[in-house]
Amino acid sequence: MIAEFGHLSLVMSLCVAVALGVIPLLGSYLRRVDMMALGPGLAIALLVFTGISFVCLTYAFVTDDFSVVIVANNSNSLLPTGFKVAAIWGGHEGSLLLWILILAVWTAAVALFSNELPAVFQARVLSVLGGVAIGFLLFSLLTSNPFARYLPAVPLEGQDLNPLLQDIGLIIHPPMLYLGYVGFSVAFAFALAALLGGQLDATWARWSRPWTNLAWAFLTVGIMLGSWWAYYELGWGGWWFWDPVENASFMPWLAGTALIHSLAVTEKRGVFKSWTVLLAIFTFSLSLLGTFLVRSGVLTSVHAFATDPTRGVFILIFLGIVVGGSLTLYALRAPAVASRVSFGWLSREVLLLINNVIFLAATLTVLFGTLFPLLMDALDLGKYSVGPPYFNAVFVPLMALLIPFMGIGPISRWKVDSGRRWLAELLIPGLSAVVVGVLFPFVYAGEFAIGVALASILAGWLILSLSRDLITKLRNGKTLRHGLRRLSPSYYGMVLAHVGFACSVLGVSYTSHYSTEKDVRMAPGETLSLPGITVKLDSAYKVDGPNYVADEALFRITLGSESFDMKPQKRRYVASGTVMTEAAINGKLTRDVYVALGEPLEDGAWAVRVYHKPFVRFIWFGALLMAGGAGLTLLDRRYRRARRTATVPVTVSSGPVAS
Amino acid sequence: MPMHPQRKQRLMLVAFIVVFTSVAIGLMLYALRGNINLFYPPAEIAAGKVPQGASIRAGGMVVPGSVQRGTDDLSVTFRVTDYQAELVVSYSGILPDLFAEGEGIVAAGVLDEQGVLQATEVLAKHDENYMPPEVADALAQSAEASSTDYGQGKTPE
Incomplete structure (x- = not known):
């Protein structure tokens, strides 16, 4: 009964979405204030109905209603309650409902927090979001109904949630990722609304920026959680595999990074307007592509299209409408909104343009590497796989190319700047970075390593040039405190995010170079000695968990002057019979020790995987700093002030503002 | 003769895009050689x-x-x-x-x-x-x- 109620509520959501997609938009052209004013109310109604629907599904999962197909397929009565809730998004249908719910949350948020927008503009934004909701609700109701029942033969027990997904990281990873993906729909809606109205000015960019930054922050956290989860849950100790599923979330992130920088130029200087709009469309399209690639089964095999043709066809049509429709609109409207502002070769505009080109190139190379095997398979030209070497060979040089410009960015001026000034400002930070970077490998490991030195130089360059900029800006204040308070949250956010990027660069480089990885055969009582670390397998024994039985081993580790115990497990989940590796990790800020059990061998011995990974946490810590920085920019006063004019605010961070 | 600012700007844009996409495509093809397997x-x-x-x-x-x-x-x-x-x-x-x-x-x-x-x-x-x-x-x-x-x-x- 509850499930049918949820289904009904989902149908109601579709009705509301249709109304939201049509009425305010129509009102904006007919100049009917009453029709436009319906927008916020409908947006909130959409949230209420999808919310009810989601609650009903949650109820079915928590109460083990195995007559509902996806509950029977993804849950089990032995599962702890927290995992029962997470099991909702463990499968295709449930995660699609979560997508829709989050879209409704963003739509309602736009309705509630955008009172300062002109009514016409707000109506169009909400209608575009309503249109996106129509697409997803139709997809859910027509091809992936989460409330479908097993009748009359109701299973007595569920098939259990995939044990890989039974983990706290995976409870929060998909919602975070979706908050990011779907959040870009807001930037997309703003871009489309601006195109519809033909008013692509700085105001549009300013309204769009906080939403885009927030979406980007969520996506960053989502990707970081995914990487962290893969590290400790898959039992291989890797933190990034260039797996198509990872790439699916990484592409919108790369395009989104270009977008948030391009929006900055558009807001401050009124240039790159059409380009920014195009990026907003591109970013959201990649989010859609990512969701579908992951959830439709296209990635495991192109032939998944054949197993469920309706779903595949629906996906293609929907993507076609969104991408084709918005690009057509762009083609019709973009020339009308071209900018007439000029800037010099050496200016912040050009540096941000370089950022955009590099991030776009990175996005396209990842896109190519991800789609290449699909394309070849679809054309029947063979079953290829594109591995990490390709992605590393393309991606790492692009990022290395980016960083020299990234160091100049914050100190540069809009419109026109001089190379002499850059040299004067950055000579000391640059030289210091080179000295510190070259010395670091000697100090840390006693020998030179070119990769480590390069990464240290680049990261040092970023951090030191930011420090130089901060010092210059603080000198303008009467006292240190006054100086600190004069700087805007946007500026602090940028500093934090850039430092976070430097941090991740260091983490990636150091952990790649200094990790010790060893797979060995060990029997109880044996000791393994690696440089700087000794691992003794003390004993192996059985333990019982709530829904699994496990082999556990006790390891005694000696690392320098420290010594500690670690207990990795090999679990067999009762319901599905799946075997899972539960790695033991002893982590500190600057190093992780990672021990995982492979398979049992003869005579009580085990295949054992031992890793010592210096600085691996810097990667995720850096990602958190980036997300925190993006979040911090929302506190900026200029986003909260109700202003309808396109004035360019004078902030300290922007340097001398012209035009 | 000074170039028209807008034309100059457009030229810059084109120059950047050409240079960077060539670099990217070059890297891509180089990387793809030998890194795909059938x-x-x-x-x-x-x-x-x-x-x-x-x-x-x-x-x-x-x-x-x-x-x-x-x-x-x-x-x-x-x-x-x-x-x-x-x-x-x-x-x-x-x-x-x-x-x-x-x-x-x-x-x-x-x-x-x-x-x-x-x-x-x-x-x-x-x-x-x-x-x-x-x-x-x-x-x-x-x-x-x-x-x-x-x-x-x-x-x-």
């Missing part, structure tokens, strides 16, 4: 269609009883089959959790003179009722698959 079923390998020394992926069902562990290290050999031919795979390291006799796997590596696949990676990327798509396809093409019930993968419903 999948072969055991039947094609037995027929000698695979050049020696080339980096390939191969896969099939692990033949029951064929898994042999070394006694004092992590070396392991096993045979995979598509029910037309068998391929011997040699690997050193930890096998994935889902590796088992009678299950589908994919191994990446290089074929040596004896026709043994010296694997650098063994993947069993599927859950209990699903097999790697390449393996499912290879089986579908062989005679055995037509009489048994090996699916095209896990159906979402």
Whole structure:
């Protein structure tokens, strides 16, 4: 009964979405204030109905209603309650409902927090979001109904949630990722609304920026959680595999990074307007592509299209409408909104343009590497796989190319700047970075390593040039405190995010170079000695968990002057019979020790995987700093002030503002 | 003669895009050379269609009883089959959790003179009722698959 109620509520959501997609938009052209004013109310109604629907599904999962197909397929009565809730998004249908719910949350948020927008503009934004909701609700109701029942033969027990997904990281990873993906729909809606109205000015960019930054922050956290989860849950100790599923979330992130920088130029200087709009469309399209690639089964095999043709066809049509429709609109409207502002070769505009080109190139190379095997398979030209070497060979040089410009960015001026000034400002930070970077490998490991030195130089360059900029800006204040308070949250956010990027660069480089990885055969009582670390397998024994039985081993580790115990497990989940590796990790800020059990061998011995990974946490810590920085920019006063004019605010961070 | 500012700006844009996309495409093609590998079923390998020394992926069902562990290290050999031919795979390291006799796997590596696949990676990327798509396809093409019930993968419903 509850499930049918949820289904009904989902149908109601579709009705509301249709109304939201049509009425305010129509009102904006007919100049009917009453029709436009319906927008916020409908947006909130959409949230209420999808919310009810989601609650009903949650109820079915928590109460083990195995007559509902996806509950029977993804849950089990032995599962702890927290995992029962997470099991909702463990499968295709449930995660699609979560997508829709989050879209409704963003739509309602736009309705509630955008009172300062002109009514016409707000109506169009909400209608575009309503249109996106129509697409997803139709997809859910027509091809992936989460409330479908097993009748009359109701299973007595569920098939259990995939044990890989039974983990706290995976409870929060998909919602975070979706908050990011779907959040870009807001930037997309703003871009489309601006195109519809033909008013692509700085105001549009300013309204769009906080939403885009927030979406980007969520996506960053989502990707970081995914990487962290893969590290400790898959039992291989890797933190990034260039797996198509990872790439699916990484592409919108790369395009989104270009977008948030391009929006900055558009807001401050009124240039790159059409380009920014195009990026907003591109970013959201990649989010859609990512969701579908992951959830439709296209990635495991192109032939998944054949197993469920309706779903595949629906996906293609929907993507076609969104991408084709918005690009057509762009083609019709973009020339009308071209900018007439000029800037010099050496200016912040050009540096941000370089950022955009590099991030776009990175996005396209990842896109190519991800789609290449699909394309070849679809054309029947063979079953290829594109591995990490390709992605590393393309991606790492692009990022290395980016960083020299990234160091100049914050100190540069809009419109026109001089190379002499850059040299004067950055000579000391640059030289210091080179000295510190070259010395670091000697100090840390006693020998030179070119990769480590390069990464240290680049990261040092970023951090030191930011420090130089901060010092210059603080000198303008009467006292240190006054100086600190004069700087805007946007500026602090940028500093934090850039430092976070430097941090991740260091983490990636150091952990790649200094990790010790060893797979060995060990029997109880044996000791393994690696440089700087000794691992003794003390004993192996059985333990019982709530829904699994496990082999556990006790390891005694000696690392320098420290010594500690670690207990990795090999679990067999009762319901599905799946075997899972539960790695033991002893982590500190600057190093992780990672021990995982492979398979049992003869005579009580085990295949054992031992890793010592210096600085691996810097990667995720850096990602958190980036997300925190993006979040911090929302506190900026200029986003909260109700202003309808396109004035360019004078902030300290922007340097001398012209035009 | 000073260039029109707008034209100059457009020229800059074009210059940037051309330079960076050429660099990116160059890197991409360079990286792609030798970093993609093609999948072969055991039947094609037995027929000698695979050049020696080339980096390939191969896969099939692990033949029951064929898994042999070394006694004092992590070396392991096993045979995979598509029910037309068998391929011997040699690997050193930890096998994935889902590796088992009678299950589908994919191994990446290089074929040596004896026709043994010296694997650098063994993947069993599927859950209990699903097999790697390449393996499912290879089986579908062989005679055995037509009489048994090996699916095209896990159906979402």
